[in-house]
Amino acid sequence: MRSVERLTRRLGSGPPGEVWIGDDAAVLASPSATLLFAIDAMVDGVHADLGITTVADMGWKALVRNVSDIAAMGGRPLHAVVSVVVPPDGDDLLDPLYDGLGEAASAYGCPVVGGDLASGSQLVVTVAITGTVDGEPVLRSGARPGDAVFVTGPLGGAAADLHAGIAGRTARPLARVDEGIAARGAGATAMIDLSDGLALDLRRLAAASGVGAVVEAVPVADGATVPDAMTGGDDYELLFTAPDVAQVLDAFAGLRTPAVIGRITDGDEVLGLPEGGWRHEW
Amino acid sequence: MRSVERLTRRLGSGPPGEVWIGDDAAVLASPSATLLFAIDAMVDGVHADLGITTVADMGWKALVRNVSDIAAMGGRPLHAVVSVVVPPDGDDLLDPLYDGLGEAASAYGCPVVGGDLASGSQLVVTVAITGTVDGEPVLRSGARPGDAVFVTGPLGGAAADLHAGIAGRTARPLARVDEGIAARGAGATAMIDLSDGLALDLRRLAAASGVGAVVEAVPVADGATVPDAMTGGDDYELLFTAPDVAQVLDAFAGLRTPAVIGRITDGDEVLGLPEGGWRHEW
Numbered sequence: 001m002r003s004v005e006r007l008t009r010r011l012g013s014g015p016p017g018e019v020w021i022g023d024d025a026a027v028l029a030s031p032s033a034t035l036l037f038a039i040d041a042m043v044d045g046v047h048a049d050l051g052i053t054t055v056a057d058m059g060w061k062a063l064v065r066n067v068s069d070i071a072a073m074g075g076r077p078l079h080a081v082v083s084v085v086v087p088p089d090g091d092d093l094l095d096p097l098y099d100g101l102g103e104a105a106s107a108y109g110c111p112v113v114g115g116d117l118a119s120g121s122q123l124v125v126t127v128a129i130t131g132t133v134d135g136e137p138v139l140r141s142g143a144r145p146g147d148a149v150f151v152t153g154p155l156g157g158a159a160a161d162l163h164a165g166i167a168g169r170t171a172r173p174l175a176r177v178d179e180g181i182a183a184r185g186a187g188a189t190a191m192i193d194l195s196d197g198l199a200l201d202l203r204r205l206a207a208a209s210g211v212g213a214v215v216e217a218v219p220v221a222d223g224a225t226v227p228d229a230m231t232g233g234d235d236y237e238l239l240f241t242a243p244d245v246a247q248v249l250d251a252f253a254g255l256r257t258p259a260v261i262g263r264i265t266d267g268d269e270v271l272g273l274p275e276g277g278w279r280h281e282w
Numbered sequence: 283m284r285s286v287e288r289l290t291r292r293l294g295s296g297p298p299g300e301v302w303i304g305d306d307a308a309v310l311a312s313p314s315a316t317l318l319f320a321i322d323a324m325v326d327g328v329h330a331d332l333g334i335t336t337v338a339d340m341g342w343k344a345l346v347r348n349v350s351d352i353a354a355m356g357g358r359p360l361h362a363v364v365s366v367v368v369p370p371d372g373d374d375l376l377d378p379l380y381d382g383l384g385e386a387a388s389a390y391g392c393p394v395v396g397g398d399l400a401s402g403s404q405l406v407v408t409v410a411i412t413g414t415v416d417g418e419p420v421l422r423s424g425a426r427p428g429d430a431v432f433v434t435g436p437l438g439g440a441a442a443d444l445h446a447g448i449a450g451r452t453a454r455p456l457a458r459v460d461e462g463i464a465a466r467g468a469g470a471t472a473m474i475d476l477s478d479g480l481a482l483d484l485r486r487l488a489a490a491s492g493v494g495a496v497v498e499a500v501p502v503a504d505g506a507t508v509p510d511a512m513t514g515g516d517d518y519e520l521l522f523t524a525p526d527v528a529q530v531l532d533a534f535a536g537l538r539t540p541a542v543i544g545r546i547t548d549g550d551e552v553l554g555l556p557e558g559g560w561r562h563e564w
Contacts, residue, residue, distance in 0.1 A: 019421060022490070024354035024475060025320035025411075027419050030312045037395060038307035039363035039410050043402040072306035081321035083408045113319060120325040121404045126365045128321050128410030129307075137309050139301060193306060208304070 026113035031132035038069040044123035053167040055093045059100025060172050062125040067108045067175035068236045070131035072193040074138040074184025077110035078130045085120035143190035143209035145266040147241040150258040152179040156224030159232025173236045183240045186251035191240040197233040199273040212267030219259045230273050308395035313414035320351040326405035335449040337375045341382025342454050344407040349390045349457035350518045352413035354475040356420040356466030359392035360412045367402035425472035425491035427548040429523040432540040434461040438506030441514020455518045465522045468533035473522040479515040481555040494549030501541045512555050
């Protein structure tokens with residue numbers, strides 16, 4: 001109950017007809033369209049280093065990583081549930097953790113509607129999320145030869161800060177929900193979020209689509225190197241493919257302009273990027 | 283990807299129009315009625331002891347504990363997502379873990395549609411679940427003075443086996459989905475699943491409803507003591523309240539007959555049970 005009371009106080013209670021934290025399950029209105037559903041865990045020492053970042057940032061990031069998975073479908077987030085495993089001496093971690101979760105929940109309009117608290121040897125924050133999408137979601141598997149390959153922003157910033165030993169851009173990443181919706185509206189054929197680095201995630205998208213790709217130019221974040229941009233993870237920009245560049249640029253009016261980094265081919269290789277990807281090992 | 287391939291092979295792929303494991307989020311048909319949403323983690327050494335139980339049983343139980351949360355609303359499960367944190371030397375745990383998860387998913391018609399794998403110091407299996415309910419869900423908060431208090435089966439079996447140092451009834455608990463639906467149909471006013479023991483969970487229900495209760499008789503499982511039945515956890519029987527005993531017995535025709543254990547009062551105490559509850563500490 002300790003957990004439930006803290007969560008309720010910080011994360012709010014639901015509108016009439018809904019029941020959020022405090023019963024066996026949350027009771028929610030169903031979306032009228034497609035339901036999206038994902039889960040993602042953050043482990044202290046693996047996905048976060050509490051030596052250089054804060055537990056509030058870990059809460060923020062645990063939610064935002066899940067929102068990013070919904071964004072990568074061209075969807076918008078609806079609700080989240082959170083399970084926390086906390087070490088026996090870690091009780092003072094909970095307040096800042098819930099603060100960070102609550103700030104992300106507010107920022108993305110994705111309330112935390114249920115929670116679970118257990119004890120264990122290591123801090124683990126697991127978030128599951130629901131979302132919805134108007135019309136067809138954008139899968140990883142729809143890229144076609146000739147499509148342009150886009151990223152929604154410069155890459156490698158998180159890796160550069162990590163290499164410098166500072167939290168920096170790794171602390172409070174943003175999920176690109178508006179960009180994902182714009183890409184879907186502009187006829188995106190495939191999309192993935194860049195959590196594990198461009199080299200690995202573009203190969204995943206190409207493999208799922210049964211195509212190849214050629215990368216010609218990658219936008220590099222301030223202070224990052226080209227290798228950071230090509231293989232660094234944790235940027236959470238979106239990578240997507242679409243046949244009509246002008247239509248994409250139109251749809252992104254008012255948002256940051258996405259960069260064309262290359263083209264989908266009818267081959268089975270991804271050229272212009274090194275092998276290998278990002279490992280979540282600090 | 284290791285995780286995704288194993289999960290897909292064992293846990294199946296979706297019907298046309300749905301996308302299960304392998305994309306950023308699962309794509310599902312929305313239920314037409316209320317959406318239920320819950321999350322629950324199992325930690326090796328806290329909720330399971332792999333010295334006396336198996337990792338396949340831990341997978342089974344991780345899913346069934348969540349199904350039980352849906353059952354406690356009078357609902358039925360729809361889909362699950364699973365996050366596994368596995369120790370560096372624990373790679374051989376994954377196949378049996380996914381086996382147990384898959385068996386529970388089949389038994390309850392609740393497919394695992396997404397997954398996540400991370401490394402950590404200790405095995406943690408976190409399941410999030412969706413469900414739905416025809417009509418109003420049964421909350422913890424609706425019990426009224428004069429209602430009869432029911433349990434769906436004898437209690438204390440899991441505690442007795444735990445005290446005997448055997449896995450026994452703790453290994454593969456059942457979620458009481460049909461019983462929850464029957465209770466809802468029979469006018470149940472409040473319901474909770476008995477994961478933490480009758481004494482603790484009835485006090486939770488009474489507190490949420492702003493009522494008291496008197497317990498007069500508790501059905502004791504084979505081999506269990508009365509204290510086991512009163513305070514032992516992990517039975518996953520349902521505890522519910524309803525005004526009309528005959529209507530409940532009618533609705534349970536074809537199911538195990540629920541036992542009346544007492545009555546809801548207009549007080550603020552739960553009489554007839556010891557204080558204290560079940561701690562998930564092995």
